[in-house]
Amino acid sequence: MIVNVNKISEKGYALNDTLDIDNAQLLEEGSGFLEGVEFQLFFKRQDRRIQAQGKIKTVISLDCVRCLEPFELRINSHFDIILFPKELIDTRSTALEEEDLEYIFYENDQIDVEKILVEQVNLFIPFKPVCKNECKGICPGCGANLNMGACPCDQAKNEIKFLFEKVKR
Numbered sequence: 001m002i003v004n005v006n007k008i009s010e011k012g013y014a015l016n017d018t019l020d021i022d023n024a025q026l027l028e029e030g031s032g033f034l035e036g037v038e039f040q041l042f043f044k045r046q047d048r049r050i051q052a053q054g055k056i057k058t059v060i061s062l063d064c065v066r067c068l069e070p071f072e073l074r075i076n077s078h079f080d081i082i083l084f085p086k087e088l089i090d091t092r093s094t095a096l097e098e099e100d101l102e103y104i105f106y107e108n109d110q111i112d113v114e115k116i117l118v119e120q121v122n123l124f125i126p127f128k129p130v131c132k133n134e135c136k137g138i139c140p141g142c143g144a145n146l147n148m149g150a151c152p153c154d155q156a157k158n159e160i161k162f163l164f165e166k167v168k169r
């Protein structure tokens, strides 16, 4: 989905739609879209500098880093970003700080809406996602999901403890 910069007038340009995005665009391993990305975008233009304000709504599936089970993450977020023409880095590359390079650029007067949405979704995904704060994870001994209850190792551990206590006595 491409928006031509010339479409953005002084008054701005609004775009509301839903876009299906390929799972390969997600940076987090094992993640995937469960729904299309619903978005509302409003572009404002100041010469070659474009401000994009928007809202995105979607649901993605992530693998919990503790219990390894997939879980759903609802994304409902706002953003306010600035887009610059890519030509700008070629002419003023020395003037741009490294962090400026994290801005989204547009090329040939074309704004790639998907690129903006993908970046926002990736920003929303937490580092080391967990299904819930109190997730107990898996047992290092037998690999059982400890959210489902105690595993056989637990019992074994208690038995060893019991024997140990007995020996001490």
Ligand SMILES: [Zn+2]
Binding pocket: 064, 065, 066, 067, 068, 069, 130, 131, 132, 135, 136, 137
């Ligand atoms: Zn978990």
Ligand SMILES: [Zn+2]
Binding pocket: 139, 140, 141, 142, 143, 144, 151, 152, 153, 154
């Ligand atoms: Zn176990």
